[in-house]
Amino acid sequence: MGLSPVLWQFLVKWMTNFAIIPPEASTAAPWVDSLLVFMTLVSMVGLVLVGVLVATFSILYRKSAHPVAVQIEGSTLLEATWTIIPLGLFLVMFVWGSVLYFRIYTPPPNAMNIYVVGKQWMWKAEHPGGQHEINSLHVPTGIPIQLTLISQDVFHSFSIPAFRVKREAIPGRYTTVWFNATTPGKYHLFCTQYCGTQHSGMIGEIDVLTPEDYKKWLAGSTSGVSLAQNGERLFASLSCNACHNGQPDARGPSLAEVYGSKLTLSTGQPVLVDEAYLRQAILNPSAHITQGYAPIMPTYQGQVSEEGLISLVEYIKNLSSNYRVQQTLNTTALLPEQPDKTPAKGAMGVAKP
Amino acid sequence: MSISLPDQSTARIPKRNFITNENGILSWLLTGDHKRIAILYLISITFFFFIGGALAGLIRLELLTPQSDLMASDTYNKVFTMHGVIMIFLFLVPSVPATLGNFLIPIMIGAKDLAFPKINLLSWYLYLAGGAMTLAAMITGGVDTGWTFTTPMSTHFSNTNVITTGLAIFIAGFSSIFTGLNFIVTIHRMRAPGMTWFKLPLFVWAHYAASILMVLGTPVLAITLVLVVLERTIGIGVFDPTKGGDPILFQHLFWFYSHPAVYIMILPGMGVISEVISTFSRKRVFGYTAVAFSSVAIAVFGFFVWAHHMFIMGVSNYAVLVFSLLTMLVAVPSAIKIFNWAFTLYKGSITFETPMLYAFGFMGLFTIGGLTGVFLGSSGTDIHLTETYFIVAHFHFVMVGGMLMAFLSGIHFWWPKMTGRMYPEKISQLAAVVTFIGFNFTFFPQFLLGMLGMPRRYAAYPQEFQVLNVFSTAGASILGVGYLLPMLYLIWSLKYGEIAGNNPWEATGLEWQIQSPPLTENFTVIPIVTQDVYDYEWLERQKEIEVTHVG
Numbered sequence: 088m089g090l091s092p093v094l095w096q097f098l099v100k101w102m103t104n105f106a107i108i109p110p111e112a113s114t115a116a117p118w119v120d121s122l123l124v125f126m127t128l129v130s131m132v133g134l135v136l137v138g139v140l141v142a143t144f145s146i147l148y149r150k151s152a153h154p155v156a157v158q159i160e161g162s163t164l165l166e167a168t169w170t171i172i173p174l175g176l177f178l179v180m181f182v183w184g185s186v187l188y189f190r191i192y193t194p195p196p197n198a199m200n201i202y203v204v205g206k207q208w209m210w211k212a213e214h215p216g217g218q219h220e221i222n223s224l225h226v227p228t229g230i231p232i233q234l235t236l237i238s239q240d241v242f243h244s245f246s247i248p249a250f251r252v253k254r255e256a257i258p259g260r261y262t263t264v265w266f267n268a269t270t271p272g273k274y275h276l277f278c279t280q281y282c283g284t285q286h287s288g289m290i291g292e293i294d295v296l297t298p299e300d301y302k303k304w305l306a307g308s309t310s311g312v313s314l315a316q317n318g319e320r321l322f323a324s325l326s327c328n329a330c331h332n333g334q335p336d337a338r339g340p341s342l343a344e345v346y347g348s349k350l351t352l353s354t355g356q357p358v359l360v361d362e363a364y365l366r367q368a369i370l371n372p373s374a375h376i377t378q379g380y381a382p383i384m385p386t387y388q389g390q391v392s393e394e395g396l397i398s399l400v401e402y403i404k405n406l407s408s409n410y411r412v413q414q415t416l417n418t419t420a421l422l423p424e425q426p427d428k429t430p431a432k433g434a435m436g437v438a439k440p
Numbered sequence: 441m442s443i444s445l446p447d448q449s450t451a452r453i454p455k456r457n458f459i460t461n462e463n464g465i466l467s468w469l470l471t472g473d474h475k476r477i478a479i480l481y482l483i484s485i486t487f488f489f490f491i492g493g494a495l496a497g498l499i500r501l502e503l504l505t506p507q508s509d510l511m512a513s514d515t516y517n518k519v520f521t522m523h524g525v526i527m528i529f530l531f532l533v534p535s536v537p538a539t540l541g542n543f544l545i546p547i548m549i550g551a552k553d554l555a556f557p558k559i560n561l562l563s564w565y566l567y568l569a570g571g572a573m574t575l576a577a578m579i580t581g582g583v584d585t586g587w588t589f590t591t592p593m594s595t596h597f598s599n600t601n602v603i604t605t606g607l608a609i610f611i612a613g614f615s616s617i618f619t620g621l622n623f624i625v626t627i628h629r630m631r632a633p634g635m636t637w638f639k640l641p642l643f644v645w646a647h648y649a650a651s652i653l654m655v656l657g658t659p660v661l662a663i664t665l666v667l668v669v670l671e672r673t674i675g676i677g678v679f680d681p682t683k684g685g686d687p688i689l690f691q692h693l694f695w696f697y698s699h700p701a702v703y704i705m706i707l708p709g710m711g712v713i714s715e716v717i718s719t720f721s722r723k724r725v726f727g728y729t730a731v732a733f734s735s736v737a738i739a740v741f742g743f744f745v746w747a748h749h750m751f752i753m754g755v756s757n758y759a760v761l762v763f764s765l766l767t768m769l770v771a772v773p774s775a776i777k778i779f780n781w782a783f784t785l786y787k788g789s790i791t792f793e794t795p796m797l798y799a800f801g802f803m804g805l806f807t808i809g810g811l812t813g814v815f816l817g818s819s820g821t822d823i824h825l826t827e828t829y830f831i832v833a834h835f836h837f838v839m840v841g842g843m844l845m846a847f848l849s850g851i852h853f854w855w856p857k858m859t860g861r862m863y864p865e866k867i868s869q870l871a872a873v874v875t876f877i878g879f880n881f882t883f884f885p886q887f888l889l890g891m892l893g894m895p896r897r898y899a900a901y902p903q904e905f906q907v908l909n910v911f912s913t914a915g916a917s918i919l920g921v922g923y924l925l926p927m928l929y930l931i932w933s934l935k936y937g938e939i940a941g942n943n944p945w946e947a948t949g950l951e952w953q954i955q956s957p958p959l960t961e962n963f964t965v966i967p968i969v970t971q972d973v974y975d976y977e978w979l980e981r982q983k984e985i986e987v988t989h990v991g
Contacts, residue, residue: 144785187820248893259681
């Protein structure tokens with residue numbers, strides 16, 4: 088940023104070799120580092136200035152050299168100087184920092200989504216294609232990847248120092264963060280929010296792969312059931328389709344293409360249907376009644392795990408028609424080996440098993 | 441050196457003073473005298489400081505090696521929790537206000553006591569009750585939530601003494617509210633004739649600002665802790681998402697107190713530094729009004745920055761903008777203070793006694809602590825740095841490098857006033873230098889650890905962080921020596937120190953114009969204040985008058 092690339096490379100190499108900053112492995116890392124370098128320089132100048140002032144005055148005006156003090160009231164000009172200059176510098180850091188913040192926490196619309204559930208004391212990653220990982224995360228380079236985080240118990244925090252990103256995993260709500268990895272390699276994953284006994288054991292590895300290697304990894308680690316398929320199975324086994332079947336006389340609203348739409352609740356309040364809304368509507372339906380429907384849906388609080396909720400949400404997100412919902416109305420078990428009509432709408436990069 | 445001590449062969453400690461006025465342990469335990477209560481507080485906070493310090497020593501020992509080998513990770517968690525709870529609630533919050541502030545504010549404004557002496561005593565008993573409960577919680581198994589009591593960890597998942605500790609802090613909180621209330625009323629209502637607001641020493645201004653924070657902020661902490669206790673005992677569900685509550689609400693409530701709390705801790709320290717720097721450069725504080733109002737500005741802005749502790753917790757991006765901006769604004773008054781102190785030295789006549797050395801230490805360390813705070817206040821860099829050792833280093837620079845240096849500076853400055861005796865100057869100067877060096881060795885490496893991403897509160901850490909941790913632990917042992925030294929020579933000085941006389945530093949404050957140690961009633965006649973604040977010319981004239989008078 089403003090610095091010549093050669094100089095920047097040199098600076099980064101120097102700092103990583105002397106172990107002052109972690110490796111830069113995402114597009115956000117150089118952005119953050121340039122602000123950090125700027126702040127460090129400003130701080131050093133400030134510190135040196137204070138140090139020089141104190142040292143010079145101490146030497147010049149020590150008692151033996153300057154036996155009688157000259158009383159000075161103050162100086163409005165100087166007060167203004169050291170109010171305005173620090174304020175200006177701090178405001179530059181504020182604006183620069185805020186721009187970064189918005190960039191780091193606003194995922195691009197085409198980002199590939201991976202769900203991450205934190206629990207005492209492990210990280211579980213749920214890839215859309217059904218790959219599950221514990222305390223590790225495989226991601227390809229060059230594609231924006233969004234993580235949707237939630238915690239099953241206490242606060243956790245998903246931190247990847249090499250990417251300069253971190254986000255709290257909070258019980259009861261989804262948070263998101265995104266990154267675009269640039270350099271293949273293995274990087275630290277830390278839980279940085281204190282979460283109990285094994286807090287320091289809640290660490291893992293981010294494995295950044297080239298797109299080819301990533302494809303291989305995807306193919307080699309699939310569980311055979313994608314998240315949406317798993318969600319479909321849950322949808323049937325919890326008998327959601329008994330009401331949400333899309334029939335004109337159904338007791339529950341149709342869920343096809345509901346994701347991303349605007350609903351009006353029975354309270355008259357308009358809502359945007361996103362992941363968080365879907366999750367809340369399953370757990371606490373009485374507070375999320377769509378206009379025109381009776382409040383008859385029971386709560387599923389405590390009956391579905393966070394992973395199950397993620398599957399359900401992912402299923403509903405990708406539900407484009409009620410055809411299969413109706414097909415499975417009276418089916419008790421859904422065979423997973425039927426990927427032909429897997430609803431895989433949208434750009435979520437659902438990998439075929 | 442410009443310590444002006446009376447002729448040691450003839451000097452005596454005044455026969456009647458607040459220490460000798462009454463005898464027996466009960467005369468101390470039931471006293472209403474603000475000076476005696478200050479001494480009681482000083483003894484109790486020193487006790488807790490050394491417990492907290494011992495726990496810090498254990499933490500640094502554990503972190504000497506990457507594995508969790510000295511203690512089990514559960515024990516480690518309890519140790520750092522207790523270190524935080526004791527150091528923050530039982531040492532830093534009461535440190536300067538309850539000891540030096542209690543002792544000096546009435547004298548500085550020319551009053552005989554605080555407005556409510558009995559409430560002042562009550563506040564010490566509440567502090568003791570809180571302290572005793574904290575110790576009880578620690579001895580009967582400890583608590584492992586971190587000093588931040590993060591829900592749902594504290595409400596649902598921890599099996600330790602959360603309730604006892606929470607109630608202990610609840611009770612200790614009232615001691616802080618009472619102290620603040622007492623200061624506000626005293627400063628408003630009990631100033632001597634002629635002591636106008638802009639003749640108040642900056643120490644008093646700083647305490648006034650801190651008192652407002654104590655009175656307005658602490659009740660919110662009390663409410664929050666009660667909610668945690670209720671949630672834990674009867675499950676009211678305010679913070680529980682399965683019952684419609686929200687754990688983020690806890691974060692808001694907790695930091696609404698706990699951010700202003702850092703200003704409660706640092707402002708009185710800034711007051712000390714203003715007095716010390718003025719005295720040892722024999723000069724009025726440069727830009728008195730700017731320094732006074734910057735204290736008030738810190739107190740006001742300090743209330744509106746709490747959510748900067750939650751930048752990564754999923755609060756709205758726009759809230760982050762607002763809180764980040766306000767955080768930048770609150771950094772400005774601190775910068776103003778630093779530059780005004782530096783320019784107080786300009787054309788002064790500077791000597792380098794122990795309190796001044798500690799004050800210089802404060803200025804250096806607080807500048808680093810403050811500037812690194814800006815790294816965290818800027819939201820984009822906060823994402824990388826928060827919850828790592830960077831934040832640990834940052835607040836230790838402010839709270840230990842800043843506040844503890846200020847506390848030691850103040851203790852060394854007013855020790856002759858409080859006890860009537862001097863401590864050995866050379867050893868105390870050595871202690872100040874050792875503390876400064878040890879401090880930097882301990883905490884500077886932690887900035888680098890944080891940049892590298894090492895998370896805080898880890899009992900075990902990856903191998904590559906070890907070198908810096910070894911530095912830090914080595915520094916901590918030097919720092920420990922730096923803190924033990926004053927403990928030893930100050931106690932020694934109580935019996936063997938030289939007689940200090942009324943005004944060994946030739947300072948201008950009202951407290952230096954009365955005998956050391958002061959009388960129980962401070963002044964036999966309430967002074968009428970005609971001189972300005974930090975009026976060194978007036979002091980010179982007084983000395984001349986005295987000489988002519990005696991001659």
